[in-house]
Amino acid sequence: MRSSVPGAPDRRPATQGEQAAAPLLEVANAFEIPGRWRGSVPYGSGHIHDTFLVVFEQDGRPVRFVQQRLNTRVFHDPHAVMENVRRVTEHQRVALERAGVADTERRALRLVPARERGFEYVDTEGGFWRTFAFIEGASSQDVIRSPEDARVAAEAFGRFQAMLADLPAPRLAETIPHFHDARARFEALEAAAAHDALDRLDGCRAELDGFRRNEPLLDRLDRLHAEGLLPERIAHNDTKLNNVLTDDRTGEALCVIDLDTVMPGLVLHDFGDLVRTATSPTPEDERDLSRIDVQPAMLAALARGYLDGAGGFLTPAERDELVFSGILVTLVVGMRFLTDHLEGDGYFRAHRPGHNLDRARSQLRLAERILSRRDELEAIVGEASHGPTPPSLFRSP
Numbered sequence: 442m443r444s445s446v447p448g449a450p451d452r453r454p455a456t457q458g459e460q461a462a463a464p465l466l467e468v469a470n471a472f473e474i475p476g477r478w479r480g481s482v483p484y485g486s487g488h489i490h491d492t493f494l495v496v497f498e499q500d501g502r503p504v505r506f507v508q509q510r511l512n513t514r515v516f517h518d519p520h521a522v523m524e525n526v527r528r529v530t531e532h533q534r535v536a537l538e539r540a541g542v543a544d545t546e547r548r549a550l551r552l553v554p555a556r557e558r559g560f561e562y563v564d565t566e567g568g569f570w571r572t573f574a575f576i577e578g579a580s581s582q583d584v585i586r587s588p589e590d591a592r593v594a595a596e597a598f599g600r601f602q603a604m605l606a607d608l609p610a611p612r613l614a615e616t617i618p619h620f621h622d623a624r625a626r627f628e629a630l631e632a633a634a635a636h637d638a639l640d641r642l643d644g645c646r647a648e649l650d651g652f653r654r655n656e657p658l659l660d661r662l663d664r665l666h667a668e669g670l671l672p673e674r675i676a677h678n679d680t681k682l683n684n685v686l687t688d689d690r691t692g693e694a695l696c697v698i699d700l701d702t703v704m705p706g707l708v709l710h711d712f713g714d715l716v717r718t719a720t721s722p723t724p725e726d727e728r729d730l731s732r733i734d735v736q737p738a739m740l741a742a743l744a745r746g747y748l749d750g751a752g753g754f755l756t757p758a759e760r761d762e763l764v765f766s767g768i769l770v771t772l773v774v775g776m777r778f779l780t781d782h783l784e785g786d787g788y789f790r791a792h793r794p795g796h797n798l799d800r801a802r803s804q805l806r807l808a809e810r811i812l813s814r815r816d817e818l819e820a821i822v823g824e825a826s827h828g829p830t831p832p833s834l835f836r837s838p
């Protein structure tokens with residue numbers, strides 16, 4: 442194992458035992474970072490990649506970076522992921538500068554170049570690494586607790602989409618193909634049920650019937666897209682609150698992170714997933730179905746924040762489908778949970794027997810609650826969208 446890198450002879454670990462630290466040192470030194478490496482420690486609560494906080498000493502001061510080993514079981518083409526992330530972050534920077542926004546460094550991720558090639562490094566064991574500048578004075582929260590959290594998260598994702606609405610061609614890569622193909626998800630569920638490899642079908646017929654009952658809804662957004670009413674745009678596709686960094690001082694949303702699933706698609710999928718994850722007071726695996734419901738105040742805050750952030754680039758048809766997107770995304774995720782339950786919990790980790798069935802049941806319940814309250818909820822969103830829309834910094838031309 443190398444303890445130094447050509448061109449950087451003084452790079453040696455300063456704080457940790459060389460034995461354990463050597464691989465992380467090798468990774469740290471593979472990127473264009475001046476100064477002396479001080480250490481790398483596991484960081485954050487992400488579930489997909491291995492994330493490390495890396496410290497270098499530059500001119501006597503510690504400077505921080507984030508290094509991630511990509512999960513190549515989830516992302517089969519890491520080069521395509523990196524090319525997407527590079528184009529997206531560079532375009533965000535252009536948009537921010539054009540809008541004359543202060544503090545651009547903290548409002549978009551910045552990739553650090555690798556010494557050898559591009560922005561990526563493959564270690565001696567085949568691990569695929571990248572490095573970002575650390576966004577200081579900001580943090581992320583795991584769950585949306587209040588309407589204010591909901592508003593901030595939705596605004597951040599709306600703004601993110603708006604910044605990317607005019608990304609020049611070519612089309613971004615689809616890093617996970619068929620990610621939002623509701624029809625394919627339904628067919629996968631039917632196939633899992635027909636196969637019933639683990640004899641679990643008898644325990645979940647009611648849920649299967651529930652998803653079958655809602656099957657006619659599954660093609661609605663794709664149909665509107667085919668009719669030219671819903672344009673293909675760029676969506677984030679993982680709109681969890683912990684993918685938004687907020688300013689520690691002001692609480693304002695600064696930066697959307699975790700850009701690996703950023704792909705061409707319908708922006709409504711992002712809003713729909715916010716509705717799915719933020720509007721019910723219950724966790725995703727709630728067993729007491731009577732507690733699962735949409736809280737109007739949360740939906741209103743999501744709509745207000747999202748529309749403020751998106752600031753005018755949405756078409757009337759997109760605005761009209763905001764509530765429906767919540768129903769659709771919740772159904773689709775529910776079908777994925779039920780499929781996984783039938784197939785033996787290989788994708789979503791089960792912490793107790795029937796865990797994915799509980800999740801499927803709760804999603805079905807939530808989708809049907811939104812569906813049954815649709816008129817009332819549409820009115821709430823309509824009110825949010827008729828309030829004064831502040832001029833967006835990122836309106837597409």
Ligand SMILES: Nc1ncnc2c1ncn2[C@@H]1O[C@H](COP(=O)(O)OP(=O)(O)O)[C@@H](O)[C@H]1O
Nearest residue numbers: 485487488489490507573574575576581683699
């Ligand atoms: N550039 C950054 N600056 C500060 N913190 C970051 C940065 N990138 C990631 N993080 C932190 O690391 C955590 C995991 O990163 P993320 O890219 O979301 O990985 P995962 O796909 O595993 O969720 C985030 O929740 C965030 O707290």
Ligand SMILES: [Mg+2]
Nearest residue numbers: 487683684699
């Ligand atoms: Mg994340």
